[in-house]
Amino acid sequence: MAPNTASTILNHRPDSWASKETKERVLLAAKELNYRPSKAAQSVRLGRFNTIGLVVPDLHNPFYPVLADCLDRAVAAHGYDLILEHTRNDLAAEQHCFQSILDRQVDGVALIVSDPDLHRPFLAGLATSGPPAVALAAKPDLPLPIDSVVSDFSAGFAQAIEHLVGLGHQRFAFLCALAKGQDDGKRPELFRSLLVAKGIAAENISFVRCEHHIASARNAFRDLIRQTKFKRPTALIALNDLSAIGAMRAAVDEGLSVPRDLSVIGVDNIPLAEYLPVALTTISQPIEDMVARTASLLIHRIAGKSPVRPSQTVFPTELVIRESTARPGRA
Amino acid sequence: MAPNTASTILNHRPDSWASKETKERVLLAAKELNYRPSKAAQSVRLGRFNTIGLVVPDLHNPFYPVLADCLDRAVAAHGYDLILEHTRNDLAAEQHCFQSILDRQVDGVALIVSDPDLHRPFLAGLATSGPPAVALAAKPDLPLPIDSVVSDFSAGFAQAIEHLVGLGHQRFAFLCALAKGQDDGKRPELFRSLLVAKGIAAENISFVRCEHHIASARNAFRDLIRQTKFKRPTALIALNDLSAIGAMRAAVDEGLSVPRDLSVIGVDNIPLAEYLPVALTTISQPIEDMVARTASLLIHRIAGKSPVRPSQTVFPTELVIRESTARPGRA
């Protein structure tokens, strides 16, 4: 039996000239031997890999695994497998991870870009060499050098401020990223201007820097609570839902009650958010749509059917009001 | 330049006979061409892949991504990459996922086994053909046909019951898996016997079946609360932390307060558990140790240095007491 004959049969090729008798023999033998073609050998020969890589910053934030699940489904519909890599929010690890993805010879890469400015050279490298790539990010000031699917948080933040001011809040706190570039869309400036436009005095606006995980937010916000004992903020917009949870915990630790003493707004709308004992008000991104768009961009680029210039698709964010925001209870 | 010369140099082989001059030339050329060896071709040639597959049931449960992160670190120390697959708790998907892992030609597989009985034939297949595999599971009644790293929940459950009874609880509820086989270690029987031994009447013990995610637990437990309005259970042991959160939410929805009206105990000790507004009392598995053991088993089997008979390593579980358990507030 020639290997090529078997190959055409097992791949169910339309031009399968083999006789039915031969086909049956081959299929039977394949079953008996428990034969599975080697993906590695196929990759070497074909130069295709039927694999999409996804690089996320952190597996501890449920947002990313959930997003991975989404993207997995989306690309699976086109016959691609998903490989998930994570950088642990470490820049060096990210480089290594990127190399690893390239070594693995994926057909395309989707990556969460936490800091567009910081990663710009890296993205530029990706644009000039390497497989098709799509960046998922908060809407940056400058267009990215590769296809991007971004969330425009301006509407969501404006709704959030509107909501909080409408409830009567006067003193505000914001969680911000440690690295300035990671403040998606220059959040501090945005918040300040939004609030000033609402007539809130700048001295009643606090910014707290912390990392994107619970513990960091808890510590950072606890410090703020202790420092501002008499002019404590009554409303908080966090970095993400995880940091919102950390901040809520800090509030509980300090004897405050949410939402009576403190209104909290998160970002991401992780599945857990609505099931917290005090369901979290949060700014939601349409990840299903964003992921579908990501998959579509990748598939098209892989097929070579895309324009040369990188595209940017912008999705709106939306405030989902739940229980963690209310009128301030104590003046 | 012969390809073999370059190969030995780029792999930094100890027996690199090449002259320093040649080495420099090669390394320079490699940098200029941005050369990276093809993992696929290496795999074909070497028959090794430097990759471990991990199959988890669900990416929406933070326990698994966190475990994946752990295992990733553990195998990375030995030069292996981790590929994460998930089955969405679907048996068919699990088969596909298993095939996908085998196709990808991993050197070893770690898999979370939710239902040892259900998966027994599948595991047997893995034992006879396929790469080295390690099952992560709750301690099953029968030994598994492959290396296994299991949690013995008996101590943890006994501590949990002891704790609850000691607090004065009289009426108990338990969340159990939908599929009977998934009740790790026959939980219902275990709970019943533990409680009866403490003098609790069987009629004061309720079992509620639900899935392993928040929404299912919320719905199931809400139904229980409504059905048992006057002889409501005051203590609950959930399937996992996620279902504990769902149940707590159901309690809140029905106007109950945790822990005053209901004590809740979870299982898994996900990182989030201690940061919930009411920090979750939970039964913890030593996942760091378990994962380290898993990695070690895989590495040894891959090196061919293991006994033929599958080993079973048992780890104890432990009750971590936090805020979600207290004396029953209303008789």
Next chain:
DNA sequence: GCTCTCAATGAAATCGTTACCGTCTCACTC
């Protein structure tokens, strides 16, 4: 009987690596 066609199959090249073995050039020794 000869070519022609078409179905069926086999042989060989190829992808990017690595492993094995052979060759060539010196310098050194006796």
Next chain:
DNA sequence: GAGTGAGACGGTAACGATTTCATTGAGAGC
């Protein structure tokens, strides 16, 4: 000056698949 041995490198097969091209054989048409 012949033999020896080490240093430096090249040639080539092989891994497991797919693709292209060549070959075989049978039957049809003249």
